[in-house]
Amino acid sequence: MTVSSRDFVYGKFSDFYNASSTVIPSPSSLGQRELGFLLFKERIMLRHRVFARISDLRLFLGEAVPSDVYRSCAYYENPEAEMDKKGWLGADLVFDIDADHIPTSCNKIHDKWVCNKCGFSGKGITPEACPVCDGQKFETKTWACDLCLESAKDETAKLIDMLSADFGFSDKELHVFFSGHRGYHVHVENEAVKTLDAMARKEIVDYVTGLGLAVFGGEAKGRSQRRRRSRSFSLHNFGWNRRLKLGLRNFILNATKENLTNAGVKRNSAVILRNKELILKRCLEEGRWSSVKGVSVGTWRKLVEYVKDLESSKIDTVVTTDTHRLIRMNGTLHGKTGLKKVEFPVKRLADFDPFEEAVAFKEGAVKVFVSEVPEFRLGRSVLGPYRSQTVEVPTAAAVFLICKGRAQVAS
Numbered sequence: 001m002t003v004s005s006r007d008f009v010y011g012k013f014s015d016f017y018n019a020s021s022t023v024i025p026s027p028s029s030l031g032q033r034e035l036g037f038l039l040f041k042e043r044i045m046l047r048h049r050v051f052a053r054i055s056d057l058r059l060f061l062g063e064a065v066p067s068d069v070y071r072s073c074a075y076y077e078n079p080e081a082e083m084d085k086k087g088w089l090g091a092d093l094v095f096d097i098d099a100d101h102i103p104t105s106c107n108k109i110h111d112k113w114v115c116n117k118c119g120f121s122g123k124g125i126t127p128e129a130c131p132v133c134d135g136q137k138f139e140t141k142t143w144a145c146d147l148c149l150e151s152a153k154d155e156t157a158k159l160i161d162m163l164s165a166d167f168g169f170s171d172k173e174l175h176v177f178f179s180g181h182r183g184y185h186v187h188v189e190n191e192a193v194k195t196l197d198a199m200a201r202k203e204i205v206d207y208v209t210g211l212g213l214a215v216f217g218g219e220a221k222g223r224s225q226r227r228r229r230s231r232s233f234s235l236h237n238f239g240w241n242r243r244l245k246l247g248l249r250n251f252i253l254n255a256t257k258e259n260l261t262n263a264g265v266k267r268n269s270a271v272i273l274r275n276k277e278l279i280l281k282r283c284l285e286e287g288r289w290s291s292v293k294g295v296s297v298g299t300w301r302k303l304v305e306y307v308k309d310l311e312s313s314k315i316d317t318v319v320t321t322d323t324h325r326l327i328r329m330n331g332t333l334h335g336k337t338g339l340k341k342v343e344f345p346v347k348r349l350a351d352f353d354p355f356e357e358a359v360a361f362k363e364g365a366v367k368v369f370v371s372e373v374p375e376f377r378l379g380r381s382v383l384g385p386y387r388s389q390t391v392e393v394p395t396a397a398a399v400f401l402i403c404k405g406r407a408q409v410a411s
Ligand SMILES: [Zn+2]
Pocket: 115, 116, 117, 118, 119, 120, 130, 131, 132, 133, 134, 135
């Protein structure tokens, strides 16, 4: 980012944090939370800060103008103390759903990564380790489009359904946020989850992601044993059993040859395609898994694995198990987009529009030189594609493009 571009974004962030119309909602028990700030120019993280009142924080934000504002999911006796002296009192249960961790149809098109060590590069989701040199640091260039955010929304919907239907949390206990960039955050605030340790949170993560789920009673040894077990097995109507039952029904009803091939069922796909209704009735409803010739328990295992993957929620597992995690604060700006993190009611998930409702800068237009961007939508405007050209765009789009490293203020 050039100095003039950085100063421009800094100026906009400063306007935002100093405007009387800006609302920063206070998290619950603000005085027990650790706050952290990333500073624009210095690029350093200020941590272990505490504010008794939201008005004090507002004053601080107006003066310091950080690029990113974070607060702990945890509650502490002394949020200002060093990590091991804080006096951990508990933490909200937090989920992060980010396009970085979802195999979207668009990430192969607009996300790139380059290995810092050997320079090897690729498209799509950044790997955990470089396939050439095993290096683990990457330079990434991502984009945020409607498709990314729709995929993240689908994963969020599955998560919320599990938290409501399987765990029994009420809409009041669930807080849903657009992260300000490529995903959503879900916070559960409830006394029962507050003091769960990292291990207990890992169990919840495993449930949500379907890790270790054994449906057909693990590995069967003898053939007859397998048959006996498969005959007596039925999916009940709670939790993952219900999810798999509904998921399998849906999948089979709508399955094409290609879908079945993707699920690893190739040889007997014709049998399934010809006998959909019969299979649903005998196998899924009556639990007679091997009663249709050509559809074995082995086939069901493959289908269950595939449907499990479709029904699980692709959360960032590390975030949920970290009981000291700092997470972006609601109402503040994201340094990589200039969009706000915003909360909305659980019931609005389906029609929430991040590119409209998270826009912070609604006035004016700015001339920028854009390197390369696909067509995109922000607020009411559809812009681009642009390639090495100077254009005048609405302020929100200018901030977005500069923050994403795709444009500079035109001189
Ligand atoms: Zn490498």
